[in-house]
Amino acid sequence: MPTRAAIKAIASYLPPTRLTNEDLAVQLGNWTADEIREKTGICSRRIAGPDECASDLGVAAAQRLFEGGACRPEDIDFLMFCTQTPDYALPATACLVQRRLQLRTDCGAIDFNQGCSGFVYGLAVAKGLIEAGTVRSVLLITAETYSKWIHPRDRSVRTIFGDGAAATLVVGVQDEQDLIGPLVLGTDGSGWKNLVVPVSGARRRRTAETGVASEREGGNWRSEENLYMNGPEILTFTLRTVPQAVRALLERWQHRVEDVDLFVFHQASRFMLERLRDKIGLPAQKFWIDMEECGNTVSATIPIALETAMAQGRAASGSRVMLVGFGVGYSWAAAMIRCL
Numbered sequence: 254m255p256t257r258a259a260i261k262a263i264a265s266y267l268p269p270t271r272l273t274n275e276d277l278a279v280q281l282g283n284w285t286a287d288e289i290r291e292k293t294g295i296c297s298r299r300i301a302g303p304d305e306c307a308s309d310l311g312v313a314a315a316q317r318l319f320e321g322g323a324c325r326p327e328d329i330d331f332l333m334f335c336t337q338t339p340d341y342a343l344p345a346t347a348c349l350v351q352r353r354l355q356l357r358t359d360c361g362a363i364d365f366n367q368g369c370s371g372f373v374y375g376l377a378v379a380k381g382l383i384e385a386g387t388v389r390s391v392l393l394i395t396a397e398t399y400s401k402w403i404h405p406r407d408r409s410v411r412t413i414f415g416d417g418a419a420a421t422l423v424v425g426v427q428d429e430q431d432l433i434g435p436l437v438l439g440t441d442g443s444g445w446k447n448l449v450v451p452v453s454g455a456r457r458r459r460t461a462e463t464g465v466a467s468e469r470e471g472g473n474w475r476s477e478e479n480l481y482m483n484g485p486e487i488l489t490f491t492l493r494t495v496p497q498a499v500r501a502l503l504e505r506w507q508h509r510v511e512d513v514d515l516f517v518f519h520q521a522s523r524f525m526l527e528r529l530r531d532k533i534g535l536p537a538q539k540f541w542i543d544m545e546e547c548g549n550t551v552s553a554t555i556p557i558a559l560e561t562a563m564a565q566g567r568a569a570s571g572s573r574v575m576l577v578g579f580g581v582g583y584s585w586a587a588a589m590i591r592c593l
Contacts, residue, residue, distance in 0.1 A: 256425040258380040258391075259432035259593050262323035263560040265419040266314035267299040267547055272415075281408050283472075289412050294523020298415030298548030301398040307336040308346050310418035311396035312353050318392075318420040319354075326355050330388035332362040333378065335371035335552045337581070338398045339364060342454070350394065361388070368448075369519045369580025371395055371552035372421070373436070373588050376576075379423040380433045391423040395552035399480065402450050404466055406474035410482050413522055415548030419556035426593070435505040437498050437587045444490055444583040447483040452476075487580070491525060495579050496533045502575065502587040510535060513589075514572040515562060519579055520544040520554035541567065551580075568592050 274286035274296055290296055301310065311334060319326060332354075334347035347362035356362070367374050372395050379391035396418035403411050426432065452463040463477040475481060495518075503509065516535055518526060523542060530540045543558040550557060555576055562568040572592045579585040 254427040254429060256384060256386070257428040257430070257432045258383040258423055259426050259428070260376075260590060261422045261424045261593060262318060262321065263419055263421045263556050263563070264314050264317035264321055264323075265417065265553065265557045265560050266310055266317060267415075267417045268301045268305060268310065270300045270302060271297045272300050273297040277412055280405070281411070284408065284412075292522075292524060293412055293548075294526070294542065294544055295413065295415075295548045296545045299417055300400045301416040305398070306340045307338045307396040307398050307418070308340050308349050308353070310398065310416065311336070311350055311394040311420065314396070314418040314420035315350070315354055315392060315394060318422060323422050324390065327357055329356050329360055329390055329392045331379075331382055331391045332356060332360060333375050333391060333393045334362070334364050335367055335375055335393070335395045336364065336397055337366050337368050337551065338401055339366075356392075367584060368551055368582060369521070369554070370578035370582070370584045370586040372555045373576050373578045373586035374438065374584075376423065376433050376588055376590075377436050377438060377586065383423065383425045389425050393421040393423055395419050395421075395556060397551040397553055399551055402453070402480040404475040404479040406466070407479065409471065409473050409484060410480050413549045415550050417547055417550035417553045417557060419553045419560065421556050430591070431589070432591045432593070433588060435502065435589060437502045437505065439494065439498060439585045441490075441494070441583045444486065447486040447490070448481070448581040450478065450480050452478045488525060488528070490583050491521070491579055492528060492532060494583070494585050495529055495577060498577060498579075498585050498587045499533055499575070502589065506589050512573065513539065513575050515539055515541055515568050515574045516577070517541045517555055517558050517562060517574055518577045520558055521549055521580065563592065
């Protein structure tokens with residue numbers, strides 16, 4: 254019987270500090286707490302502390318995974334760390350996490366910067382490593398602290414994004430059918446300017462001027478060192494691309510919408526998710542939305558939502574779940590999984 258990659262366990266971690274809609278209504282003005290919730294589907298989001306980085310959140314999530322008995326640190330053959338807020342430009346944050354988790358020194362460890370589609374991309378790579386016989390287990394950590402990129406007076410993004418992490422254990426099991434897959438992956442770099450931190454890498458270096466904030470469209474404030482999101486363009490891209498990816502995945506899987514037990518999409522915002530659900534024609538009772546208490550945690554949204562769905566019995570053993578990530582890059586990724 255062939256070896257198939259499968260998700261064995263997920264554990265998430267959210268920092269303790271809450272930023273509620275009531276807090277934002279006072280700080281930002283013009284919007285009430287109820288208006289923020291109606292627009293975003295979020296009641297509160299978690300915010301990392303000043304000295305709390307993506308590695309700290311990721312380590313905490315992995316420790317929860319180990320404490321839950323899914324595996325031990327010495328069982329991990331390969332570590333993948335997905336983040337767009339690394340501790341340093343170099344070295345790779347995965348190297349720091351390997352040391353802190355006391356993983357074996359013959360354990361591979363890499364960073365990858367993929368954002369909202371990163372979890373599904375990570376599953377694709379983990380599947381390849383395991384089913385090729387290169388490794389037996391992969392620890393996939395998705396951790397983001399977007400709050401560090403956001404200007405406090407930018408309503409367009411501050412109401413949406415939160416910080417969080419998830420640790421997912423992917424292992425090889427004996428099974429006749431895929432437990433992760435088929436997959437559909439895609440990229441369109443023409444949209445890179447629509448979700449970007451302009452001064453954040455080697456292309457443009459920081460100066461005294463790049464950190465100076467000014468008022469932009471809609472009364473939002475930001476500097477060139479802050480996160481910028483063109484919301485209308487991101488929505489247009491999403492409504493154009495995600496339905497195509499879902500159809501392509503169903504064709505590759507050779508099944509219909511009715512054969513899917515649960516749909517877990519990237520938790521971008523309630524407004525966007527409901528538009529997608531209606532456009533694709535997915536049943537509301539099978540469409541999972543779970544972001545009220547944590548917000549959009551970028552690469553960590555899908556595993557956080559999936560962990561909750563598993564805990565509540567909505568993604569039980571044998572369930573066929575469609576995962577779809579999409580966003581920054583532009584990039585997108587869709588996968589079918591079967592729960593163990």
